[in-house]
Amino acid sequence: MFEALSEKIKKSLGSLRAGRQLTAEQVDAALREIRIALLEADVSYKVARDFVERIRQKAEGQEIWKGLKPYEQVVKIVYDELVELMGGASSRLIFTRQIPNVVMIVGLQGSGKTTSTGKIALWLKNNQERNPVVVSTDVYRPAAREQLKIVAEAVKVPFYETDSNEPLEIARNAVRYCQQLGYDTLLIDTAGRLHIDEDLMVELEKIKAETKPIEILFVADAMTGQDAVRSAEEFHRRIGITGVILTKMDGDSRGGAALSIKAVTNQPIKFVGVGEKYDAIEPFYPDRIAQRILGMGDILTLIEEVQTKLDEEEAAKQLEKIRRSQFTLDDFREQMRQFNKLGSMSKIIDLLPEQFFGGIKPKKEDLEKIEYQMKRAAAIIDSMTRQERQNYKIIDASRKNRIAKGSGTTISEVNQLLRQYEKTLQMMSKMKRSGLLGQLTDKFMGRFGGGLPHAFPFESEDNQEDSKSFAKKLKKKKRHKKKR
Amino acid sequence: MVFWRRKRQDSFSTSVLGLDKTIEELKAEEEKIEKEFSFRFARAIEKTRVSISEKLDSIFAGSKKIDETLLEELEEILISSDLGVSTTTHILESIRMKLSRGQINDLQALKTAIKEEIVHILQEASLSGVSNEESFDPKVKPYVIMVVGVNGVGKTTTIGKLAHRIKSEGNQVLICAADTFRAAANDQLKVWAERAGVSLIQQKQGTDPAAVLFDAIKSAKARNIDVLIVDTAGRLHNKSNLMAELEKMKRVAAREVEGAPHETLLVIDAVTGQNGLEQARKFLKTSNVTGIVLTKLDGTAKGGIAVSIAKELSLPIRYVGIGEKIDDLVIFDPYKYAENLFA
Ligand SMILES: Nc1nc2c(ncn2[C@@H]2O[C@H](COP(=O)(O)OP(=O)(O)OP(=O)(O)O)[C@@H](O)[C@H]2O)c(=O)[nH]1
Ligand SMILES: Nc1nc2c(ncn2[C@@H]2O[C@H](COP(=O)(O)OP(=O)(O)OP(=O)(O)O)[C@@H](O)[C@H]2O)c(=O)[nH]1
Ligand SMILES: [Mg+2]
Ligand SMILES: [Mg+2]
Numbered sequence: 001m002f003e004a005l006s007e008k009i010k011k012s013l014g015s016l017r018a019g020r021q022l023t024a025e026q027v028d029a030a031l032r033e034i035r036i037a038l039l040e041a042d043v044s045y046k047v048a049r050d051f052v053e054r055i056r057q058k059a060e061g062q063e064i065w066k067g068l069k070p071y072e073q074v075v076k077i078v079y080d081e082l083v084e085l086m087g088g089a090s091s092r093l094i095f096t097r098q099i100p101n102v103v104m105i106v107g108l109q110g111s112g113k114t115t116s117t118g119k120i121a122l123w124l125k126n127n128q129e130r131n132p133v134v135v136s137t138d139v140y141r142p143a144a145r146e147q148l149k150i151v152a153e154a155v156k157v158p159f160y161e162t163d164s165n166e167p168l169e170i171a172r173n174a175v176r177y178c179q180q181l182g183y184d185t186l187l188i189d190t191a192g193r194l195h196i197d198e199d200l201m202v203e204l205e206k207i208k209a210e211t212k213p214i215e216i217l218f219v220a221d222a223m224t225g226q227d228a229v230r231s232a233e234e235f236h237r238r239i240g241i242t243g244v245i246l247t248k249m250d251g252d253s254r255g256g257a258a259l260s261i262k263a264v265t266n267q268p269i270k271f272v273g274v275g276e277k278y279d280a281i282e283p284f285y286p287d288r289i290a291q292r293i294l295g296m297g298d299i300l301t302l303i304e305e306v307q308t309k310l311d312e313e314e315a316a317k318q319l320e321k322i323r324r325s326q327f328t329l330d331d332f333r334e335q336m337r338q339f340n341k342l343g344s345m346s347k348i349i350d351l352l353p354e355q356f357f358g359g360i361k362p363k364k365e366d367l368e369k370i371e372y373q374m375k376r377a378a379a380i381i382d383s384m385t386r387q388e389r390q391n392y393k394i395i396d397a398s399r400k401n402r403i404a405k406g407s408g409t410t411i412s413e414v415n416q417l418l419r420q421y422e423k424t425l426q427m428m429s430k431m432k433r434s435g436l437l438g439q440l441t442d443k444f445m446g447r448f449g450g451g452l453p454h455a456f457p458f459e460s461e462d463n464q465e466d467s468k469s470f471a472k473k474l475k476k477k478k479r480h481k482k483k484r
Numbered sequence: 485m486v487f488w489r490r491k492r493q494d495s496f497s498t499s500v501l502g503l504d505k506t507i508e509e510l511k512a513e514e515e516k517i518e519k520e521f522s523f524r525f526a527r528a529i530e531k532t533r534v535s536i537s538e539k540l541d542s543i544f545a546g547s548k549k550i551d552e553t554l555l556e557e558l559e560e561i562l563i564s565s566d567l568g569v570s571t572t573t574h575i576l577e578s579i580r581m582k583l584s585r586g587q588i589n590d591l592q593a594l595k596t597a598i599k600e601e602i603v604h605i606l607q608e609a610s611l612s613g614v615s616n617e618e619s620f621d622p623k624v625k626p627y628v629i630m631v632v633g634v635n636g637v638g639k640t641t642t643i644g645k646l647a648h649r650i651k652s653e654g655n656q657v658l659i660c661a662a663d664t665f666r667a668a669a670n671d672q673l674k675v676w677a678e679r680a681g682v683s684l685i686q687q688k689q690g691t692d693p694a695a696v697l698f699d700a701i702k703s704a705k706a707r708n709i710d711v712l713i714v715d716t717a718g719r720l721h722n723k724s725n726l727m728a729e730l731e732k733m734k735r736v737a738a739r740e741v742e743g744a745p746h747e748t749l750l751v752i753d754a755v756t757g758q759n760g761l762e763q764a765r766k767f768l769k770t771s772n773v774t775g776i777v778l779t780k781l782d783g784t785a786k787g788g789i790a791v792s793i794a795k796e797l798s799l800p801i802r803y804v805g806i807g808e809k810i811d812d813l814v815i816f817d818p819y820k821y822a823e824n825l826f827a
Binding site: 036039040041042044045046108109110111112114140141142143144146147149150151154194195196221223224225226227228230231248250251252253254256257276 | 721788
């Protein structure tokens with residue numbers, strides 16, 4: 001329907017040769033197209049204006065990426081900026097030890113609250129090992145509570161029922177119910193309401209004050225237009241939302257409301273709804289929505305091209321770096337030693353905030369297991385020759401056999417260690433490539449040793465993996481052991 | 485303004501509205517009600533407009549002329565009402581032309597020109613000959629109204645309100661619950677049917693909606709029902725299997741009643757952004773939409789996408805939802821709508 005943004009930018013920038021600095025006029029022309037693309041994607045007028053202004057500042061006097069055409073440069077700046085603004089993907093809900101942790105689900109009429117309540121209950125049950133109860137405080141809409149009851153049955157979580165017709169009382173009773181029966185999570189579905197409905201907004205404030213929710217999720221329809229800023233801002237002002245669920249993303253809307261909502265609330269988009277079924281919920285990926293807002297089905301390939309071009313340069317540099325400062329098995333061993341100096345693992349882990357583990361602290365027995373495994377790993381490395389520690393690639397079958405014997409372990413354990421080391425190498429180069437993460441890693445590694453990340457749940461970069469809890473992984477390992 | 489075709493002139497004397505009243509008295513009463521509705525319509529869409537008007541006034545007071553700053557402000561108003569880039573550009577171009585011809589000299593004239601432009605778009609759409617109850621032989625029974633739209637826009641609620649009003653004008657109304665998918669859709673519609681005091685045909689969840697419709701038509705014929713209103717499940721317009729389901733329902737209706745469905749109303753939520761146009765395109769293509777119901781206009785969203793839909797697809801806006809109660813449905817009034825963009 002609309003001409004692709006990349007094409008428009010290409011046209012407005014003419015056929016400039018690669019490597020040239022952009023002039024202010026060229027940037028202007030490109031920015032006009034970008035602004036229109038944002039508005040057509042339903043990004044709020046003001047948010048689009050601010051965004052374009054930021055791009056202008058970035059584009060002017062931008063360092064030139066070699067090999068990129070001017071329009072590619074602009075597209076890349078826009079895309080990167082958008083991803084960054086949408087960023088902070090965190091699809092985990094953070095819980096404490098409190099019983100129950102309350103999650104409030106709020107939003108305008110028909111946005112998808114009740115359906116999302118069911119989806120989140122299912123998600124928490126499957127991915128965060130929570131034990132949720134759902135309750136509806138929608139005493140207004142016909143059959144609203146029946147709806148949630150049916151949803152709860154479908155996802156097999158308890159539905160709290162009461163005779164009360166008073167939202168605050170229902171919420172209060174539900175909390176008590178969870179306390180009595182030890183349910184760790186209570187999801188409160190609320191009635192749809194307009195942000196200008198004073199009485200109903202006060203009602204939300206009261207429910208919040210009464211139940212002290214740990215998360216207040218604002219459910220927004222991905223098809224929302226310019227009004228998104230007003231409703232989101234007002235909900236946030238009144239009750240302080242902690243995250244957003246963007247529903248109906250299985251449609252073909254551009255979803256620009258996501259940017260507006262992020263801009264006015266500065267709260268992360270935690271989930272997207274992608275269908276009417278209760279498992280149709282996904283973590284939020286900033287890059288996907290950025291592509292969508294810019295209408296970039298085709299631009300995607302362009303970005304990928306651009307990215308590879310950049311990556312090639314980057315990779316070459318990285319290779320050089322790694323060549324200069326190898327992270328050898330010796331370093332690996334050294335970091336383990338440093339880590340051991342800190343004391344027992346369970347103590348260290350006690351010092352870390354719960355958020356570190358996505359709400360689930362590893363158990364003591366699990367930690368002992370890791371400690372045991374680390375000792376074995378140290379023994380394996382100690383049984384290697386200096387040459388082998390400098391260059392693990394020379395470790396062939398017969399060497400492995402020798403090392404296993406020397407360390408009193410098995411060949412498969414030696415293999416496992418080498419694989420883990422290799423993974424760490426890969427991860428280090430990956431992390432170094434991205435600025436912020438790199439800094440974080442440096443800090444982390446400096447403190448705890450680089451060999452460790454694999455023992456922790458945050459080893460994987462994608463959320464899918466992440467969502468499998470630490471405890472689950474350990475369980476799997478245990479089972480594996482038993483079989484043998 | 486009559487909300488819906490009266491069954492018969494004399495139906496008044498036997499209608500619940502009052503056995504003891506003359507037609508004149510009833511007409512006066514009806515007018516009063518309409519006035520009240522149109523007042524509420526205006527109030528509902530007025531809420532946030534004051535600041536806009538004030539802003540325009542202060543800009544104009546500053547420079548005393550219509551300059552780029554003012555036009556930019558105007559652009560912001562139109563875009564922020566969800567009219568979209570294309571419709572906004574269209575309106576602003578005609579304004580610029582009038583400006584250059586010296587036809588607009590002050591802020592008041594400027595506002596008037598924009599309102600005229602919007603009213604023009606909306607009137608064109610309703611004149612373009614889309615059917616309503618007046619275009620059908622009253623002898624054809626039942627008059628079938630299908631209500632369609634994406635998820636959560638307010639179809640079921642609108643049907644409750646519509647049934648209530650059509651019934652209170654002396655018609656026999658039956659509702660068909662053809663949303664057999666959504667959890668508790670039946671329970672919700674049942675409450676609305678009770679509130680409106682009309683009967684309801686429903687079957688258990690998961691039944692083929694076309695089969696429920698077939699049933700409802702049969703029952704409507706047997707009971708000599710005037711108007712059959714069909715609720716459908718919310719569906720996103722890009723899901724071809726669900727759109728095909730609507731086509732099937734349409735075929736069943738056409739086979740059973742001459743010219744049915746006589747009217748297909750597409751419900752658009754006022755908060756909807758530019759995707760609304762694509763919704764209208766797809767629903768128009770598969771289910772011959774004849775008009776728009778713009779719901780939730782009691783919020784701060786202005787529903788400008790409906791103007792773009794009217795412009796691009798010549799679809800008239802027929803009714804407006806202004807709340808969650810049974811009488812929160814009014815006839816769309818282009819003048820008041822345009823008026824209230826600035827208030
Ligand atoms: N396609 C699609 N439909 C969805 C999604 N989430 C919700 N829906 C549908 O949207 C409609 C409204 O959903 P509800 O969960 O009832 O919305 P709500 O916010 O609880 O509505 P109220 O309580 O009336 O304010 C239903 O038809 C849902 O099936 C989604 O991610 N994709
Ligand atoms: N404020 C306001 N709310 C409305 C209006 N019309 C409908 N609603 C509310 O919007 C929500 C969704 O309405 P429904 O009638 O269930 O919508 P639907 O299109 O039938 O939804 P699905 O069948 O799930 O697709 C409900 O909470 C209604 O009370 C309106 O004009 N104003
Ligand atoms: Mg609900
Ligand atoms: Mg419905």
